[in-house]
Amino acid sequence: MEKVFHLGLCIDDLKGAKLAIVPGDPDRAARISQFLDNPTCLAKTREFHVYLGELNGHSVVICSTGIGGPSTSIAVEELAQLGVHSFLRIGTTGAIQPHINEGDILISQASVRLDGASQHFAPLSYPAVSDFFATQAMVKACENLNIDFHIGITASSDTFYPGQERYDTHSGYVPKSLQGSCEEWQKLGVMNYEMESATLFTMCAALGLQAACVAGVLVNRTRQEIPNVDHGEIERKSVAVVLEAAKVLLAK
Numbered sequence: 001m002e003k004v005f006h007l008g009l010c011i012d013d014l015k016g017a018k019l020a021i022v023p024g025d026p027d028r029a030a031r032i033s034q035f036l037d038n039p040t041c042l043a044k045t046r047e048f049h050v051y052l053g054e055l056n057g058h059s060v061v062i063c064s065t066g067i068g069g070p071s072t073s074i075a076v077e078e079l080a081q082l083g084v085h086s087f088l089r090i091g092t093t094g095a096i097q098p099h100i101n102e103g104d105i106l107i108s109q110a111s112v113r114l115d116g117a118s119q120h121f122a123p124l125s126y127p128a129v130s131d132f133f134a135t136q137a138m139v140k141a142c143e144n145l146n147i148d149f150h151i152g153i154t155a156s157s158d159t160f161y162p163g164q165e166r167y168d169t170h171s172g173y174v175p176k177s178l179q180g181s182c183e184e185w186q187k188l189g190v191m192n193y194e195m196e197s198a199t200l201f202t203m204c205a206a207l208g209l210q211a212a213c214v215a216g217v218l219v220n221r222t223r224q225e226i227p228n229v230d231h232g233e234i235e236r237k238s239v240a241v242v243l244e245a246a247k248v249l250l251a252k
């Protein structure tokens with residue numbers, strides 16, 4: 001049986017799993033796996049830490065994507081080759097609207113394509129749109145858990161610093177083409193910045209796969225540039241949402 005190149009896994013390793021939960025952070029993948037029945041670690045290679053377990057009797061994979069579109073595209077492509085069809089991203093994020101607070105839960109309907117990797121799957125005129133049913137499962141999960149949420153558009157950037165217009169940096173300089181971009185996204189009603197959903201949504205839509213994204217807010221960019229909150233509670237809430245959404249989707 002052929003192993004996929006980066007994850008080093010073959011189809012039988014996934015025991016028929018069709019759904020993957022995809023956080024950016026490898027350590028978060030390990031923490032999420034503890035909520036599955038019979039969790040096992042399948043691989044730890046580069047940024048890709050892969051766990052398998054069961055949710056309500058269904059095999060589920062957890063696979064970290066690392067930061068950004070290029071590594072996300074590898075994880076999604078190789079998991080798809082192994083039989084996965086549904087991808088639920090659970091991330092952290094910076095809000096750019098004043099009414100969205102640290103600790104809030106954001107569900108991305110679609111993303112502004114500030115990445116490069118998505119252009120390797122479809123031209124820029126193609127939308128980075130989530131899957132309706134997977135996103136509906138995220139909404140249902142919040143309702144089931146009585147968790148308030150915001151739903152809307154996310155700006156998904158290749159970079160954490162210039163692409164999200166941060167000036168508190170080594171050089172303090174943001175290229176002219178990105179100066180004022182945060183205000184533009186605010187005025188266009190964009191909720192937040194993160195770094196993987198544009199690639200995830202575009203490639204999944206283009207390849208006939210299903211994707212959704214939930215994120216916990218670590219910082220409100222109208223008030224400060226760099227997060228300084230305790231991530232623990234925020235992660236617990238967003239992990240609860242993604243696990244419940246997985247159960248909702250698996251029950252269909």
Ligand SMILES: O=P(O)(O)O[C@H]1O[C@H](CO)[C@@H](O)[C@H]1O
Pocket residue numbers: 023024025066067068090091092093160194195196
């Ligand atoms: O917490 P994760 O899932 O990594 O998501 C966000 O955090 C990272 C940046 O700090 C980027 O990957 C961004 O999308």
Ligand SMILES: O=c1cc[nH]c(=O)[nH]1
Pocket residue numbers: 092093094095160164193194195218219227
């Ligand atoms: O501001 C933030 C916080 C988390 N992740 C991001 O990409 N941006």
